[in-house]
Amino acid sequence: EAEVAQSPRYKITEKSQAVAFWCDPISGHATLYWYRQILGQGPELLVQFQDESVVDDSQLPKDRFSAERLKGVDSTLKIQPAELGDSAMYLCASSFLAVGDEQYFGPGTRLTVT
Amino acid sequence: GENVEQHPSTLSVQEGDSAVIKCTYSDSASNYFPWYKQELGKGPQLIIDIRSNVGEKKDQRIAVTLNKTAKHFSLHITETQPEDSAVYFCAARLPGGSAMRFGAGTRLTVKP
Numbered sequence: 001e002a003e004v005a006q007s008p009r010y011k012i013t014e015k016s017q018a019v020a021f022w023c024d025p026i027s028g029h030a031t032l033y034w035y036r037q038i039l040g041q042g043p044e045l046l047v048q049f050q051d052e053s054v055v056d057d058s059q060l061p062k063d064r065f066s067a068e069r070l071k072g073v074d075s076t077l078k079i080q081p082a083e084l085g086d087s088a089m090y091l092c093a094s095s096f097l098a099v100g101d102e103q104y105f106g107p108g109t110r111l112t113v114t
Numbered sequence: 115g116e117n118v119e120q121h122p123s124t125l126s127v128q129e130g131d132s133a134v135i136k137c138t139y140s141d142s143a144s145n146y147f148p149w150y151k152q153e154l155g156k157g158p159q160l161i162i163d164i165r166s167n168v169g170e171k172k173d174q175r176i177a178v179t180l181n182k183t184a185k186h187f188s189l190h191i192t193e194t195q196p197e198d199s200a201v202y203f204c205a206a207r208l209p210g211g212s213a214m215r216f217g218a219g220t221r222l223t224v225k226p
Contacts, residue, residue: 105159
C-alpha cells in the first residue's frame with residue numbers, strides 16, 4: 001500500500017539553529033500539505049502545494065519558515081532560526097486532487113527545540 | 115473561517131461497549147467531514163469520511179452521522195476492542211479545496 005514518507009522521524013535541535021524536514025507524497029498525488037501538530041491539539045495547516053505552486057501559505061510564519069516543492073513531487077520544510085515554541089509534530093499529507101479528496105498523512109517528524 | 119469543536123476530550127469505555135464522539139462546525143458551507151485515528155508516535159489515519167449530501171455512512175463497526183441543520187457530526191464505534199484505543203480527530207473542509215480544520219481530538223481508551 002502506498003504511503004507518505006517523511007524524514008527524519010525525530011529531530012532535536014538547539015534554538016537559533018536551522019532545521020529541515022523532507023516529505024515524499026504518494027505517487028501521483030498532486031496536492032501536498034504541511035501541518036503542525038502541537039501536543040494535545042489537532043493538526044493545523046502551514047502550507048498547501050498544488051504541483052509545484054503554493055496555493056495557501058496564510059498560516060506559515062514566513063519570517064522563519066519556508067517550504068518548497070521544486071519539481072512538484074517531494075517537498076522540504078525549513079525553519080531558520082528555530083525557537084522553543086516550534087517544538088511540535090510536523091506532518092505531511094497528500095491527496096490526488098485538491099478538491100473533495102481524501103488526505104493521507106505521513107508518520108510525521110517530532111521536533112524538539114532545546 | 116471554519117471552526118471545529120470536538121467532545122469529549124477523553125472517553126473511557128469497557129471492551130464491547132459503544133463509543134460516540136461528537137463534533138460541531140461553524141460554517142454551513144463545509145461539505146466534507148473526515149475522521150482520523152492517531153496512534154502514539156504515528157500520523158493520523160483516515161478511518162471514515164462523509165460528504166454533505168449524505169446523512170449517514172457505515173463501515174463495519176464504524177459509522178458517521180451528519181446533521182447539516184444543526185451543523186454537527188458524530189463518530190460511532192460499536193463493539194469496541196482494545197486496539198481501538200487511540201486519539202480520534204474530526205475535521206471539516208469548505209468547498210474549493212481549502213484548508214481542513216481539525217477538532218482538538220478525543221483520547222479513547224478501551225478497557226479489556
